[in-house]
Amino acid sequence: MYPPNEAGPVDYEGRIAQVCTHLGERKGAFDFSIIPPVYETVNFYFKDLEEAQHYFNQGKSGRFYYTRVSNPTTAILEQKLAALEKAPACKCFASGMGAIGASILGLAKSGDHIVAVKTIYKNSSRILNEIARRYSIDVTFVGGHRVEDFAEAIRPNTTIFYLESPSSSRYSLQDLEAIGKLARSHGITTLIDNTIATPYNQNPRDYGIDVVIHSGSKYLNGHGDVLYGAVCADEHLVQKIAEREHYLLGNILGPLESWLALRGLRTFALRMAYYNKVGLEIACFLESHPKVARVYYPMLESHPQYKLALRQMRGAGSLMAIELKDGYEKVRSFINNLRLFKIAASWGSFESLVWYPATGMRNIDEDWLKEHELSLSMVRLSIGLEDPELIKEDLDSALRK
Numbered sequence: 001m002y003p004p005n006e007a008g009p010v011d012y013e014g015r016i017a018q019v020c021t022h023l024g025e026r027k028g029a030f031d032f033s034i035i036p037p038v039y040e041t042v043n044f045y046f047k048d049l050e051e052a053q054h055y056f057n058q059g060k061s062g063r064f065y066y067t068r069v070s071n072p073t074t075a076i077l078e079q080k081l082a083a084l085e086k087a088p089a090c091k092c093f094a095s096g097m098g099a100i101g102a103s104i105l106g107l108a109k110s111g112d113h114i115v116a117v118k119t120i121y122k123n124s125s126r127i128l129n130e131i132a133r134r135y136s137i138d139v140t141f142v143g144g145h146r147v148e149d150f151a152e153a154i155r156p157n158t159t160i161f162y163l164e165s166p167s168s169s170r171y172s173l174q175d176l177e178a179i180g181k182l183a184r185s186h187g188i189t190t191l192i193d194n195t196i197a198t199p200y201n202q203n204p205r206d207y208g209i210d211v212v213i214h215s216g217s218k219y220l221n222g223h224g225d226v227l228y229g230a231v232c233a234d235e236h237l238v239q240k241i242a243e244r245e246h247y248l249l250g251n252i253l254g255p256l257e258s259w260l261a262l263r264g265l266r267t268f269a270l271r272m273a274y275y276n277k278v279g280l281e282i283a284c285f286l287e288s289h290p291k292v293a294r295v296y297y298p299m300l301e302s303h304p305q306y307k308l309a310l311r312q313m314r315g316a317g318s319l320m321a322i323e324l325k326d327g328y329e330k331v332r333s334f335i336n337n338l339r340l341f342k343i344a345a346s347w348g349s350f351e352s353l354v355w356y357p358a359t360g361m362r363n364i365d366e367d368w369l370k371e372h373e374l375s376l377s378m379v380r381l382s383i384g385l386e387d388p389e390l391i392k393e394d395l396d397s398a399l400r401k
């Protein structure tokens with residue numbers, strides 16, 4: 001929507017911080033304000049009827065006309081996210097779920113078949129199980145550790161592979177290059193939820209994945225105060241997703257939230273470099289703790305897919321799961337005795353958070369838990385920006401109580 005950036009074409013390699021701080025911000029265009037303004041407007045007017053007619057006849061491009069379609073503040077955010085994911089286009093949505101739902105429903109049609117990873121974020125599974133199926137879109141869930149899991153599930157009407165790598169619960173990985181190749185050879189479109197890795201640590205499009213989806217509510221924003229989502233892909237795919245699920249259903253990110261998301265994104269590279277370092281340090285600390293049975297973190301050598309992690313990721317952030325030795329009673333005492341960590345469902349923010357993934361799960365048996373890579377003694381930790389020594393002290397004292 002904007003003219004080419006005054007900073008010139010994006011020389012992406014090694015310049016994530018440059019994208020986050022400067023790309024698309026059109027410095028000098030807004031009375032020399034360093035920070036671009038919030039375009040809190042519904043309409044953009046035309047100077048005469050001819051201009052309006054021309055705009056609609058030319059496929060509505062080259063300018064803004066209505067904020068449900070596009071907005072200058074949101075467009076800056078979209079330009080940055082597209083660059084971060086090495087994609088030609090990006091569209092932002094009101095939440096990560098908004099972006100996931102729009103992508104699935106925008107790309108699949110009635111009669112199609114989707115192959116999805118079993119251990120994806122549970123509400124993404126619900127979109128597939130409860131909404132996609134309502135439109136006669138069939139879904140097969142697979143483990144996803146082996147490329148054969150996908151190959152064996154392909155049917156003549158399979159149109160989408162839905163991935164999440166690392167995926168929720170044990171942070172298991174899918175081999176993006178092998179799956180991307182398989183999908184291409186069958187004309188299947190690949191979608192990935194890249195929220196946990198972030199573009200700092202993994203660019204799925206490098207491996208032939210088509211559509212990269214994010215919940216910006218986690219690391220991208222990083223301040224726990226904005227809910228948003230994004231889809232990054234080739235122009236025609238973003239258009240297809242945005243056409244109905246964004247423009248028509250009005251599932252948009254407002255200008256003020258976009259402005260806040262831009263503010264959060266400016267420190268993204270700095271935060272992720274720190275999280276990669278401290279996340280690994282805390283994971284190692286926990287792995288050697290006598291009360292901890294197991295740590296799930298892709299950059300630990302003990303992670304079953306460590307070699308794959310090294311191949312397709314640059315770091316693993318600060319999200320991890322641990323399994324405690326003495327069952328549920330120990331879990332309860334550990335979580336309730338943490339002082340620095342808050343008990344909360346989200347992650348990827350400046351503050352340390354703890355969550356019990358089995359919260360609210362009723363009538364679950366051991367087989368179901370195993371299949372979904374969960375256990376009743378598993379706890380999720382999202383390490384924040386507090387002093388790492390204080391974090392370790394807090395973990396150690398809660399584990400020993």
Ligand SMILES: Cc1ncc(COP(=O)(O)O)c(C=O)c1O
Nearest residue numbers: 095096097121193195215217228
């Ligand atoms: C991996 C993953 N994807 C997507 C979402 C949904 O994002 P949002 O809460 O922004 O809708 C979440 C939320 O926890 C998540 O963990």
